[in-house]
Amino acid sequence: MNMPVQKKHAPATLRNREPILAVLKDCLPPHGTILEIASGSGQHASYFIEYLPGNYWQPSDPDSKSRNSISAWWWEVQLNNILPPLDINTRDSTWSIETIKLPQPVTSIVCINMIHISPWESTVGLMEGAARILPKDGILYLYGPYKKDGIHTAPSNELFDIKLRDQNPDWGIRNLNDVKDLAQGNGLIFIKTVEMPANNLSVIFKKTD
Ligand SMILES: C[S@@+](CC[C@H](N)C(=O)[O-])C[C@H]1O[C@@H](n2cnc3c(N)ncnc32)[C@H](O)[C@@H]1O
Structure with missing residues (x-):
């Protein structure tokens, strides 16, 4: 395989x-x-998996340029427990991962800044999708800013929210309680939040059955 050249750089990934x-x-x-939704540049995938031995990392993004970038970052580390990126848009009623054979079953889903x-x-x-794909006790991990x-x-989050809504009125910082309610309605129980730098939160859910 030739080296993919379309590497994206997301500076925040180096900080967080x-x-x-x-x-x-x-x-x-x-x-x-570990299924990563919205992998973006792919920098997290190439970095994290080295420290999570015993797992496979399945990156994904609906944006083809991002998937090229994920492959380009993979090229730098060449780890065989990072799987080729999938085209997954969470809004689709089934995801491509549901129809392919994986080396190990999905036990967790990670979604950062989507x-x-x-x-x-x-x-x-x-x-x-998490409700369909995760097994009992599977983990859904979210990262980002919340109200x-x-x-x-x-x-700073309030200003960020205004900028997001200026860019697209359908975007914006969500209410943590709305996300928790939605998760609960899909059989995912809230485990905990962890305060993160720069006023972000890690939010962790577990599939109940
Ligand atoms: C701000 S980037 C975050 C990328 C990466 N997780 C990070 O932290 O650098 C947001 C990503 O969400 C993806 N995205 C937007 N809508 C999506 C959807 N419905 N399903 C899956 N990914 C989506 C975009 O393609 C983009 O790569």
């Missing part, structure tokens, strides 16, 4: 990868395939 990795090591099952940078329907689809009880947790 260590704190996120610490939470992932603590909450993800030790074995299985919920506020996409319409609410993407989060609805994410929860419905608590409808209130922004920092002035």
